Amino acid sequence: MQASRITTIGATTTTLLLGLTACGGGGGGGEANAWVLNGGVWPVVEEDFEAWNEENPDQAITVDSFANDVYKERIRTAVGSGEAPTLIVGWTGGTLLEYVEHDYVVDLTESTEDLRERLIDSVVANGEVDGSTYAVPMNNVQPVVMYVNQAVFDEVGVDVPADWDEMLEAVEAFNDADIVPFALAGGSRWPMLMWASYLTDRIGGPEAFDAVVAGEPDAWSHPAILEALERVQELLDAEAFDPNFSSVVADQNEDAQMLADGRAAMVLQGSWVYSRMLEDVPDFAASGDLAFTTFPEIPGGAGDPANIVGNPANFWSVSGDAPRRTSRRGSTTSASTCSTTSPWTPCWRRATSRRWKGSRRRSPTRRTRSSWLRL
Numbered sequence: 001m002q003a004s005r006i007t008t009i010g011a012t013t014t015t016l017l018l019g020l021t022a023c024g025g026g027g028g029g030g031e032a033n034a035w036v037l038n039g040g041v042w043p044v045v046e047e048d049f050e051a052w053n054e055e056n057p058d059q060a061i062t063v064d065s066f067a068n069d070v071y072k073e074r075i076r077t078a079v080g081s082g083e084a085p086t087l088i089v090g091w092t093g094g095t096l097l098e099y100v101e102h103d104y105v106v107d108l109t110e111s112t113e114d115l116r117e118r119l120i121d122s123v124v125a126n127g128e129v130d131g132s133t134y135a136v137p138m139n140n141v142q143p144v145v146m147y148v149n150q151a152v153f154d155e156v157g158v159d160v161p162a163d164w165d166e167m168l169e170a171v172e173a174f175n176d177a178d179i180v181p182f183a184l185a186g187g188s189r190w191p192m193l194m195w196a197s198y199l200t201d202r203i204g205g206p207e208a209f210d211a212v213v214a215g216e217p218d219a220w221s222h223p224a225i226l227e228a229l230e231r232v233q234e235l236l237d238a239e240a241f242d243p244n245f246s247s248v249v250a251d252q253n254e255d256a257q258m259l260a261d262g263r264a265a266m267v268l269q270g271s272w273v274y275s276r277m278l279e280d281v282p283d284f285a286a287s288g289d290l291a292f293t294t295f296p297e298i299p300g301g302a303g304d305p306a307n308i309v310g311n312p313a314n315f316w317s318v319s320g321d322a323p324r325r326t327s328r329r330g331s332t333t334s335a336s337t338c339s340t341t342s343p344w345t346p347c348w349r350r351a352t353s354r355r356w357k358g359s360r361r362r363s364p365t366r367r368t369r370s371s372w373l374r375l
Contacts, residue, residue: 031062032322034087035075038065039253040275041139061086067251069188079104084319092126092135092315100129105317109133123312137313142271144194144310146296147256151289152179152265163297164231171240174265183264184241185250194268195235197309198295199228205302224302231298253280260284268295270310 036045046063053060064085066074071089078084079099088105090096099105109132116124119137127135148160156177161167171181185191200208204224211219235241242264248254250269253276258264260281267273277285284290297305 032059032086033062033064034089035071035078035085036063036065036089037068037071039067039279040272045138069249069251079319082321084321086319086322088317088319089138090135090315090317091311096127096135096315096317097129099317100134103320105134106320106322107132107134108136108318112136126312127315127317135315135317138316139314140271141313142311143308144198144268144270144295145292145308146294147259147267147269147273147290147292149259149262149265149289150291151287152262156265158265160291160293161296162293163299165299167296168234168238170265171235171238175239179262180242180258180264181240181266182235182242183248183255183258183267184245185248185255186241186245187247187249188251191250191255191269194270194309195232196225196228198268199231199298200224201307201309202295202298202303202305203227203231203301205304206307207302253277257281260290 034049036042042065046065049061049063075084075088075090079088084104088099090099096105112133115136116133123137123141124133127133127137152174153160156173156179158170158173159166161170174181200222204222204227208219208222208224211222242248242258248258253273255264255267256269256273256277257280259267260277261284274285277290294305295309
């Protein structure tokens, strides 16, 4: 997705929620605040906050940025202790369900109605719990793809694998050449879920996910899930991953760095890694050796090889701990209702009046299973 498109989406959603949250903050204080991630496209989000603060100096919102894994640990503690920031970045799924069950976030259904009409149904659905909206997307869809170093493939004389058998053959060839077949940030844990997700889909198709999401009895014992775990073990036995993968972390893009310097031939990672490589290893990114492909097909599997695992987006939620404050007209309001009061109406109109090129709401598609990448 082009940077201009990402900027437009982020600016519109962030502007709307800034109007919602500027009247009250979380984190135990009276001022609104937000926690965001760093690196990649996240500086664009911080620019939105800077623009808001310049235009609304009396309602400035403080922003703190964290590395991915650090954020996930700190936000769990902050939310559970009543010290959450006003704006909470999330990945929906099971974590959002927990937030809603404990009233950690507010219902945004009415406040975001116009905004949601401009978005794709299957993406919006990830922010809903029992028909109400508690999180709204704030950036682009983020597919997970197989990145490859074409120069390493050419050196070893191996073709990019299209199915399971070819992948195992490639693993053997790279090991013989003392090259790690797949970089894996096992120290961050969540990159390992991408393997389980893709394998489950290729083996059993979306039905295996549907059963889990629906809470069907023994859904986690679905044959596709069990076989996926067995195939992960097969990859471990074949030494498909760096033997030190448990010490590799994604926050510093260490797995992608292994790909860039030729220590690894492939890495399964999200689209967000590409923007990081543009910053961290620009020569490799521009060399023509960086390529990507789809996850290999499983012969006899029920899944469509064109299916993609990934995040539907990152989402904003508004903390239920945002204190009630007095608006400029003297009425008492909370963060969940500020958009309907007079001081915030101009901001609301500005956000919802923008037209997003190519983002008009489409007919529903199969819901993205973000809960499988519960990050």
